[in-house]
Amino acid sequence: MAAIVRNVVNWSAQHGSRDRGTTGQVSPSHQVQQRSDMCEVCGKKPKFVERGQKHPYCSRTCAGKGQPSPSSSGGGSRKAQNSPMSMPLTVNTTTSPTTASKTCLLAGCHYDAVFQGFCDPEHAMEAVKLGQVEGCDMCRDQPVSVNARPSRGSSARKLCVGCDRALRGGAQLKELGSKDSKFQEVRKHFIAEWNARNEGLPTVDKVFQVIVPRDQLSRYSAYRKTLTNAREIRTYHASLMLCDLGSKGPFLCERKGCGICSVVRSSFKTFAFEEDYEQGRFGPGIYTFVNPKLADTEATTSSTSPYRVMVACDVLVDAGQEIPADDSVFVASSEAINAAHVVMYSM
Numbered sequence: 001m002a003a004i005v006r007n008v009v010n011w012s013a014q015h016g017s018r019d020r021g022t023t024g025q026v027s028p029s030h031q032v033q034q035r036s037d038m039c040e041v042c043g044k045k046p047k048f049v050e051r052g053q054k055h056p057y058c059s060r061t062c063a064g065k066g067q068p069s070p071s072s073s074g075g076g077s078r079k080a081q082n083s084p085m086s087m088p089l090t091v092n093t094t095t096s097p098t099t100a101s102k103t104c105l106l107a108g109c110h111y112d113a114v115f116q117g118f119c120d121p122e123h124a125m126e127a128v129k130l131g132q133v134e135g136c137d138m139c140r141d142q143p144v145s146v147n148a149r150p151s152r153g154s155s156a157r158k159l160c161v162g163c164d165r166a167l168r169g170g171a172q173l174k175e176l177g178s179k180d181s182k183f184q185e186v187r188k189h190f191i192a193e194w195n196a197r198n199e200g201l202p203t204v205d206k207v208f209q210v211i212v213p214r215d216q217l218s219r220y221s222a223y224r225k226t227l228t229n230a231r232e233i234r235t236y237h238a239s240l241m242l243c244d245l246g247s248k249g250p251f252l253c254e255r256k257g258c259g260i261c262s263v264v265r266s267s268f269k270t271f272a273f274e275e276d277y278e279q280g281r282f283g284p285g286i287y288t289f290v291n292p293k294l295a296d297t298e299a300t301t302s303s304t305s306p307y308r309v310m311v312a313c314d315v316l317v318d319a320g321q322e323i324p325a326d327d328s329v330f331v332a333s334s335e336a337i338n339a340a341h342v343v344m345y346s347m
Contacts, residue, residue, distance in 0.1 A: 047131070107132060114243055114253045116143055116161055121249050136160035162251065171216075171265050173208040173250035173342060183207045186312060186341050189234060195325070196293040205307055206246050206344040216267040216338065220316070223335040229319035234340075235288035235329050237263065237311045238299035240272050246344045247305045260309050264342065268334040280328060286337055287328040288313050294326070307344040314338045 039045050041062035104111050104119040106127045111119035117133075118124040124143050128135040133143040142160030162172065176183040187204040194201055212220075224230045239259025245252070252261040259272030268286055270276065277284040289295040292310060299308050315329060316336045323329060331337055 105133060106130075114255050114258075115251060116145060116254070118143070120244060121251050134158065136163055139163055161254075171213055171252070171267060171339070172211040173246075173252065173264070174211060175246075175250050176207045176209055182209065186343065190236075190292055190312070190343055190345070193234075193236075193291055194293050195291045199293075200347070202296075202308075202345040202347050204343060204345050208246060208250055208342040208344075210264055210311075210339045210341060212267065212338050212340075219335040220338055223333070224316050227316060227318050230316050231319045233290065233315050233317060233323060233329070235290055235313045235315050235337075236292040236295040236343075237286075237288045237313055237339075238295040238297075238309070239263065241299075241301045241305070241309050242303060244303050244305045245309060246307060246342065260311065260342070263311060264339045266334075267339065268337050280330065282330040283332075285330055285332040286334065287330055288315060288337070289328055290323060290325055292343075294328070307346055310343045310345070311339050312341040312343055314340045 039047055039062050040056040045062075047056060102113060103109070104113050104123055105117045106119075106123040107130075109119060109123055113119060115121055116124055118127065121142070124133075125141050127133045128141060128143055136142050136144055137158050139160060139162070142162060144158045145161040145164050176186075186207050190204055191201055239262075240257065241260045242255045242258040243253035243261060245258075245260060252265050255261065257273050262270050262272055262274075271278060278287050280287045295310055296308065299310060301308065314337070315331060317323065317329070317331075
């Protein structure tokens with residue numbers, strides 16, 4: 001019995017000192033964080049958090065105490081009117097997530113940070129709900145992106161990476177329902193072109209439409225005009241995937257080594273590990289395949305996702321160019337190719 005008591009005491013001592021230094025004292029940074037989370041009026045209760053936004057007060061009572069009380073003459077002193085406590089109730093948000101964090105910012109999670117400082121979008125949303133990070137001013141679900149730039153006419157608006165890309169025209173993903181005609185079209189072509197001898201066909205589980213930025217569409221259109229007799233073909237590109245793309249929402253990760261997210265986000269200007277191009281038999285450029293089975297040989301993953309992932313591309317070639325069915329299609333410039341869809345499939 002005495003041994004059990006000693007073990008319980010030792011366990012409590014170890015776990016009770018997680019936020020303490022070697023001397024057993026609470027670290028200064030933790031003390032500052034604790035103080036910043038307390039009501040600015042009473043200092044005894046945590047600040048009230050509402051949909052990811054943290055207010056300066058813990059309750060309506062303290063909020064009322066924080067407002068200026070009118071004098072008997074109908075107006076207070078100028079100093080009282082301009083004091084911080086006399087201002088209207090506003091949001092006092094926490095700090096934004098930092099992309100320099102190596103582990104997930106959600107308290108208690110120790111997985112690697114791959115999505116705006118978090119391990120996945122679910123933990124990002126959870127941190128916003130708990131008031132641990134600042135929420136997006138538009139969707140109020142995702143954390144504010146440290147790289148988001150104020151849009152024209154809304155300099156005070158703080159946005160998550162998705163809303164920021166939407167306003168700036170960055171590449172985004174939109175999931176298509178299984179009954180959507182576009183889903184059926186993509187699936188039909190994917191299966192029809194899957195040319196493998198004595199092997200089963202894949203199952204298309206999900207399809208995401210890539211919303212291509214306007215500037216890339218303009219470059220693509222301009223490149224078409226440089227060809228004597230241009231034609232557009234569908235090809236497939238696969239690469240290393242390091243995230244759970246599509247499993248937890250239409251979000252592109254920011255890992256530099258994730259080849260799929262890199263090419264979609266950059267419109268084929270950047271590849272895995274920030275490479276500017278791929279190397280192949282025709283030199284540096286972009287290599288895709290008409291036969292998705294051949295592209296599948298390049299599909300590697302290092303994540304918990306149950307899917308294999310491939311990018312369905314639109315490629316511009318000259319009408320007289322021969323397209324090999326059993327080899328890669330080469331283009332030298334990202335202006336000649338667009339990421340059209342992300343196909344998630346299983347074997």
